[in-house]
Amino acid sequence: MAKKDTVENQQRQGSNPAAFLQEAKEEFGKVVWPDRQQWISESLAVIFMVSLSAVFISLIDNLFEWVSQLVF
Numbered sequence: 489m490a491k492k493d494t495v496e497n498q499q500r501q502g503s504n505p506a507a508f509l510q511e512a513k514e515e516f517g518k519v520v521w522p523d524r525q526q527w528i529s530e531s532l533a534v535i536f537m538v539s540l541s542a543v544f545i546s547l548i549d550n551l552f553e554w555v556s557q558l559v560f
Contacts, residue, residue, distance in 0.1 A: 522530070
């Protein structure tokens with residue numbers, strides 16, 4: 489019986505937007521945010537990898553275009 493009451497309380501709390509926002513604010517307070525140096529270095533790494541992937545895909549696309557022109 490106690491377990492059923494607990495489940496019902498959790499379901500009611502889940503539908504309360506104010507409680508959700510309060511819990512979200514508490515969770516954001518627990519997050520360990522990166523410092524400026526780490527943020528910059530990781531952002532540059534992501535930009536580099538995305539650029540590298542774009543160049544690779546472009547090269548593969550050009551290769552397929554060249555092969556298709558030879559065939560057709």
